[in-house]
Every structure is written in C-alpha cells, then in structure tokens.
Amino acid sequence: MLRVKEVNQYYGGSHILRNVNLQAELGKVTVVLGRNGVGKTTLLKSLMGLVPIKSGSIELDGVPIHKATPYERARLGIGFVPQGREIFGRLTVQENLLMGLATKKGSTPIPAELFELFPVLKQMLGRRGGDLSGGQQQQLAIARALAAGPKLLILDEPTEGIQPNIIKDIGRVIRMLADRGNMAIVLVEQYYDFAEALADHYVVMERGEVIASGPGSEMQARGVRQLVAI
Numbered sequence: 703m704l705r706v707k708e709v710n711q712y713y714g715g716s717h718i719l720r721n722v723n724l725q726a727e728l729g730k731v732t733v734v735l736g737r738n739g740v741g742k743t744t745l746l747k748s749l750m751g752l753v754p755i756k757s758g759s760i761e762l763d764g765v766p767i768h769k770a771t772p773y774e775r776a777r778l779g780i781g782f783v784p785q786g787r788e789i790f791g792r793l794t795v796q797e798n799l800l801m802g803l804a805t806k807k808g809s810t811p812i813p814a815e816l817f818e819l820f821p822v823l824k825q826m827l828g829r830r831g832g833d834l835s836g837g838q839q840q841q842l843a844i845a846r847a848l849a850a851g852p853k854l855l856i857l858d859e860p861t862e863g864i865q866p867n868i869i870k871d872i873g874r875v876i877r878m879l880a881d882r883g884n885m886a887i888v889l890v891e892q893y894y895d896f897a898e899a900l901a902d903h904y905v906v907m908e909r910g911e912v913i914a915s916g917p918g919s920e921m922q923a924r925g926v927r928q929l930v931a932i
C-alpha cells in the first residue's frame with residue numbers, strides 16, 4: 703500500500719531524514735519507534751505532504767504521490783492523526799468530524815461507524831473540541847482521520863498524555879481497523895509496550911535514519927526496547 707524509498711528531507715541546512723525506506727501493507731500495523739527528535743514526525747509530515755522531500759519517492763498503491771499536495775493525498779486515501787491531536791478547539795465535535803470529510807462531496811454524512819468505534823463522541827457532538835479531555839480529543843482526532851475512509855492511516859504518538867483506559871480503547875480500535883484488512887496503518891509511538899503489542903512490523907529510527915526493522919513478533923528478541931530506551 704505504502705512504499706517509501708530513499709527519502710531525504712532537510713529543514714534549511716539540517717539534513718533530517720536520511721535515505722529512509724518504509725513500507726506498510728493492508729491489514730498490518732507498522733510501528734515507527736525512536737527517541738525524541740529523531741525525525742518521526744518529519745517522516746509522517748513528508749508522507750502527508752506537509753513538508754517537501756528533497757529526494758526519494760513515496761508511492762501509495764503504486765502511484766507516486768510525493769509531488770501531490772496534502773489535500774490531494776487526503777483525497778487519495780491518507781488519513782493523518784497529528785502529534786498533539788490538533789483538533790479545532792472552537793469548533794464542535796460534529797464540525798471537527800465534518801472537517802475530516804472536506805475531500806468528499808458536499809453532502810457526505812458522518813459515517814455512523816465512527817460512533818461505534820468511539821461512543822463518547824456521539825454524546826458530545828455539540829460540545830466544543832476544546833472542552834473535551836485529552837483522551838477524548840485524541841479519539842476525535844482519530845475519528846476525523848477515519849471519516850473519509852482512508853486506506854492508509856498514519857498516527858503520530860496517539861498515547862502521548864492520555865490516560866491508561868483510553869490508551870487501551872485506542873489500541874483496540876487500531877487493532878480492529880487493521881484486522882479488517884482494508885487499511886494500512888503506520889503508527890509512530892514512544893510508548894514501547896503499546897507499540898510492541900500492536901506491531902506487525904517495526905522500524906527504529908535514529909538521527910533521521912532507519913537503524914533496525916523487522917517483524918513485530920521479534921521486537922523483544924532483538925532488543926528493540928533497549929534501542930529506544932531513554
């Protein structure tokens with residue numbers, strides 16, 4: 703579904719992503735791990751087109767997308783859950799969800815399924831995003847990314863600052879979405895246990911480079927926890 707080849711990215715003169723390769727398949731969760739500042743968010747922003755890449759290629763379903771705008775990439779089927787959630791605090795839950803449908807035709811309704819995944823959102827439709835708890839905002843950000851029915855879902859540290867019971871709910875939803883088989887998921891995560899529990903594949907980054915990768919089932923044996931320990 704997603705094929706990232708030899709991507710290089712710079713912020714001004716700083717070389718941030720260095721020959722990054724990454725793949726994500728339908729029905730699988732690919733976890734990207736790494737300490738603070740290694741380039742995880744920059745990688746996801748490059749996938750979404752929020753920062754330009756200097757060289758390399760990004761293909762979605764065999765189609766090169768690295769020159770497309772973020773809007774076009776959303777329309778092609780990428781859903782993005784940004785670090786820190788970035789929901790619209792002054793808009794209602796309903797309005798936030800409608801923003802997730804911006805790439806669809808005018809009258810596309812909010813899929814009822816989103817409220818099965820996150821029942822709390824149904825009770826809070828008229829409430830302002832900014833009045834939700836951190837965990838509820840995270841669920842809203844995920845629901846917003848799912849609204850248009852993406853085939854690739856990318857999530858940037860969805861557990862950051864979230865209470866444990868909501869982390870569990872989010873983990874269950876991610877697993878369920880993957881198990882349906884029609885979506886590829888790329889999960890950036892620093893919470894190791896959460897990452898290991900969900901990973902079908904893992905990638906470890908250090909200073910903008912992929913330094914290790916493999917099947918999720920081998921993370922423990924290969925000492926990935928130690929690789930990313932602070």
Ligand SMILES: Nc1ncnc2c1ncn2[C@@H]1O[C@H](COP(=O)(O)OP(=O)(O)OP(=O)(O)O)[C@@H](O)[C@H]1O
Pocket residue numbers: 713716718736737738739740741742743744745785892
């Ligand atoms: N807009 C920017 N302009 C210049 N440098 C930036 C910018 N955004 C990030 N950087 C730098 O790029 C590097 C990678 O940052 P990035 O946010 O991708 O890391 P990260 O792995 O997501 O970190 P964290 O785990 O803290 O979220 C860091 O050195 C950071 O300081």
Ligand SMILES: [Mg+2]
Pocket residue numbers: 742743744785858
């Ligand atoms: Mg980050």
